[in-house]
Amino acid sequence: MAHLDPEAYYSDSPPGDENLLVHVPEGAKSQWHHIENLDLFFQRVYNLHQKNGFTCMLLGDIFKLGQLLFVVGFTVFLVNCVDYDILFANTYVKHANSSKVTLPDAFLPTDVCSSHIRDNTFVIFVLVISGMFWLHRLFKFIYNICCYWEIRSFYTSALKMTMSELSYATWQEVQARIMEIQKEHQICIYKKEVTELDIYHRILRLKNYTVAMVNKSLLPVRFRPPLLGEIVFYTCGLKYNFELILFWGIGSLFENEWSLKKEYKKVGNRLELADKLASRILLIGIANLLLCPVIMVWQIIYAFFSYTGVIMRQPGFLGARCWSLYAQCYLRHFNELDHELMSRLRKADLASYRYMNSFQFPLLIVVARNVAFFAGAPLAVLVALTLYDKDVVAVEHVLTAITLLGLCVTVCISLIPDKHTVFCPKQLLRLIQAHVNYIPNHWQGNAHRHETRNQFSQLFQYKAVLILEELISPVVTPFILIFHLRRNSLDIIDFFRNFTVEVVGLGDTCSFAQMDVRQHGHAACMSTGKTEASFYQQAEDRKTELSLMHFAIANPQWQPPHESKHFICQLKERAQREVNWDLADQHTITSLSQSDPRSLNGNFFIGPPTLAYRHFWPGL
Numbered sequence: 001m002a003h004l005d006p007e008a009y010y011s012d013s014p015p016g017d018e019n020l021l022v023h024v025p026e027g028a029k030s031q032w033h034h035i036e037n038l039d040l041f042f043q044r045v046y047n048l049h050q051k052n053g054f055t056c057m058l059l060g061d062i063f064k065l066g067q068l069l070f071v072v073g074f075t076v077f078l079v080n081c082v083d084y085d086i087l088f089a090n091t092y093v094k095h096a097n098s099s100k101v102t103l104p105d106a107f108l109p110t111d112v113c114s115s116h117i118r119d120n121t122f123v124i125f126v127l128v129i130s131g132m133f134w135l136h137r138l139f140k141f142i143y144n145i146c147c148y149w150e151i152r153s154f155y156t157s158a159l160k161m162t163m164s165e166l167s168y169a170t171w172q173e174v175q176a177r178i179m180e181i182q183k184e185h186q187i188c189i190y191k192k193e194v195t196e197l198d199i200y201h202r203i204l205r206l207k208n209y210t211v212a213m214v215n216k217s218l219l220p221v222r223f224r225p226p227l228l229g230e231i232v233f234y235t236c237g238l239k240y241n242f243e244l245i246l247f248w249g250i251g252s253l254f255e256n257e258w259s260l261k262k263e264y265k266k267v268g269n270r271l272e273l274a275d276k277l278a279s280r281i282l283l284i285g286i287a288n289l290l291l292c293p294v295i296m297v298w299q300i301i302y303a304f305f306s307y308t309g310v311i312m313r314q315p316g317f318l319g320a321r322c323w324s325l326y327a328q329c330y331l332r333h334f335n336e337l338d339h340e341l342m343s344r345l346r347k348a349d350l351a352s353y354r355y356m357n358s359f360q361f362p363l364l365i366v367v368a369r370n371v372a373f374f375a376g377a378p379l380a381v382l383v384a385l386t387l388y389d390k391d392v393v394a395v396e397h398v399l400t401a402i403t404l405l406g407l408c409v410t411v412c413i414s415l416i417p418d419k420h421t422v423f424c425p426k427q428l429l430r431l432i433q434a435h436v437n438y439i440p441n442h443w444q445g446n447a448h449r450h451e452t453r454n455q456f457s458q459l460f461q462y463k464a465v466l467i468l469e470e471l472i473s474p475v476v477t478p479f480i481l482i483f484h485l486r487r488n489s490l491d492i493i494d495f496f497r498n499f500t501v502e503v504v505g506l507g508d509t510c511s512f513a514q515m516d517v518r519q520h521g522h523a524a525c526m527s528t529g530k531t532e533a534s535f536y537q538q539a540e541d542r543k544t545e546l547s548l549m550h551f552a553i554a555n556p557q558w559q560p561p562h563e564s565k566h567f568i569c570q571l572k573e574r575a576q577r578e579v580n581w582d583l584a585d586q587h588t589i590t591s592l593s594q595s596d597p598r599s600l601n602g603n604f605f606i607g608p609p610t611l612a613y614r615h616f617w618p619g620l
Contacts (some may be wrong), residue, residue: 032158032185039202039257041187042178044151046203049174050339053163054152061141068137072130075301076123081113082106129294158185171339172555175199190505196555200335201509205258206247207332208513212499214329215512215540218491220484221326232458233480234326235473237295241284241481246492251280253496258507260500267497274490281489285481288474295474303467312403315410318464321353327459331436334513334539334547340554348435352460355428359453360417372412379405423448429456437550438541512539515548515560517567545571 035041051057085091087106108116117123155161159177161169175196181187182194191198201208213219219242221234246253255261264273288295310317323331323345332341382402385392393399429447433439436459446452501511512520520533522542538544545567552560552568560568 030158030185032154032181032187034189035187037257038188039205041151042199042202044147045154045174045178046171046337048148048151048155049166049169049171052167054148055163057148058145061144065134065137065141068130068134071298071302071305072127072134074305076117076127077113080116080120080123081108083108126294126297171337176557188505196558197335197551198506200337200551201503201506201513202258203337204335204513205507205509206243206254208334208510209246209496210242211329211332211334211543212510212512212539213492213495214326215543216495217540218488218495220480220488223484232324232326233469233476234324234329235469235477236325237470237473238477238480239325241288241477242485245277245281245284245481245485249284251276253277254508260496260508264493264496265500270490270493270497274493277493278486278489281481281486285478285486288481289478292474292478296471299471299474303471307467311407315407316414318462318467319411319414320463321356321460322463322466324459324461324466327461330459331438333437333550334510334515334543335551336547336554344435348432351428351431351435352456355425355432356453356457356460357417358423358425358428359450365416368412368415372409372416375405375408375412379409425453437546438543440541512544515544515551515564517544517548518563520544521567 048054048057051060083091083106086093086101089101093101093105117127152163155163155166158181159174161174161177178187178199179194179196183192188194188198210219214221221238222230222232224230243249244252248254253261253264263269307317328341328345331345336344379402382392382398382405386398386402425447429439429443429452440455443452443455499511500508501514502508503514514520518533520537520539521544522533522538539547548560548564549568549571552558552564559565
């Protein structure tokens with residue numbers, strides 16, 4: 001038997017193929033030969049690209065560390081080191097040369113300030129917790145700097161790209177160079193060549209699982225509290241806990257970034273594993289409950305420092321809308337990178353604003369007009385008096401009244417629709433759908449109904465609602481984990497067992513991310529007999545087909561498997577046959593978009609991609 005070098009590596013060729021073993025002589029190996037954790041490596045390569053190079057990333061992380069120190073230190077100072085009686089002029093301080101009270105007069109002496117801090121048990125507890133968290137962030141920062149310096153070397157030496165070029169290079173260019181140097185450096189030892197899908201899988205392995213679980217309604221993010229109807233609650237804190245429980249915390253389902261634990265692949269002990277997962281969820285839920293006061297205080301303080309200045313400069317900030325965290329997960333394709341998702345959603349911003357604003361509430365409009373009048377009258381008088389004599393501002397509460405009245409007028413005006421607004425919800429929703437792709441079936445033909453508008457508002461939220469949800473998240477998250485996620489333990493165990501596939505050279509990945517239309521396709525989108533998927537195996541909202549189509553458009557050089565290639569070809573042919581669709585509707589949509597050049601996107605209105613997306617919802 002021939003001796004096999006331990007550094008020999010395998011391709012995807014079947015056993016018995018002469019090309020199975022490829023040997024690289026010891027002296028020919030590069031620094032980048034056989035990277036053990038390719039998932040983490042490709043994630044760092046992608047992150048450095050998205051953060052515009054090493055220097056920008058380094059500076060951003062340093063400022064984050066500084067922000068944490070500033071927020072904690074400044075808050076402790078405000079609570080313990082300021083004499084508010086002097087600041088509010090309840091106590092007068094006499095100076096030898098001046099009768100004016102200066103800001104330093106309100107600062108307590110250092111020894112008094114220190115004693116206040118020492119005597120406050122809660123402040124000490126907050127400082128200890130914050131210090132431990134900051135030290136953790138500091139060690140992580142130092143470790144990341146060392147790792148990203150290596151990624152910087154990879155860009156400069158292997159990819160032949162300088163950091164100055166990185167800001168202008170697209171991810172597709174970086175990806176193409178990675179696939180080229182695989183032949184020279186053999187980054188992955190299990191494959192001769194690395195494809196676009198291999199790189200996406202490694203960057204998005206765990207995110208694909210999350211997208212699939214939201215798609216299959218396994219994560220508890222929809223609730224029906226009394227009197228409120230159905231609401232969506234999905235915050236950064238809740239997302240963090242989901243990932244901690246399932247993916248990377250102690251006792252999670254994965255033994256490393258690319259491999260599910262073996263016991264979770266067996267059906268025999270599913271009940272035992274479900275009980276184990278339920279106990280883990282309970283412990284993490286209790287830990288969240290115990291830490292709730294500290295997290296709550298941090299959330300409130302950080303939000304106050306972050307948004308107060310913005311609201312003062314832009315009073316309409318809270319009335320603006322943005323895509324919720326749930327929308328970013330629900331609307332995400334399998335194998336869609338962050339920048340691709342956000343680019344797609346931003347293109348739908350203008351149409352989404354117009355759709356939400358096209359619904360008018362007559363009673364609210366009447367109230368807003370009159371409140372704006374009654375608030376505007378005293379505001380105008382106060383502003384006029386201030387312009388006449390600046391001493392008016394020194395009168396107690398005058399500045400506060402001007403600020404609150406101005407905010408009230410701004411909010412009321414934002415509730416009054418433009419008189420030129422045209423009510424065309426069907427066309428607007430079609431334009432939104434062309435970008436976001438996923439819409440519930442019951443929206444078809446109901447774009448003009450307030451129920452549809454309210455459900456869409458869960459995806460396109462007010463920023464005020466988003467901030468409020470994050471503030472109450474520390475209180476709500478423990479109860480969601482304990483009373484809702486625990487209930488789904490068995491379904492989660494079954495999901496990971498049924499929808500995890502082991503791919504040679506890649507490891508364990510979500511089977512939905514393979515975008516196999518035969519295994520997970522929807523019967524309505526496929527020719528008879530072309531899909532073997534049961535209802536349980538199908539991705540909801542035709543996500544498999546749409547993800548496949550999006551990935552093929554984003555990566556035109558990618559060679560899909562035979563079944564997927566056949567599906568894409570059929571879809572293109574069908575799109576070409578439908579090229580003469582309703583010209584009146586197209587003219588309306590084009591007119592709406594031409595009013596703002598930002599909404600244009602190349603061949604968005606005419607061409608196979610748009611018509612192919614339209615095929616999935618012909619009744620909209």
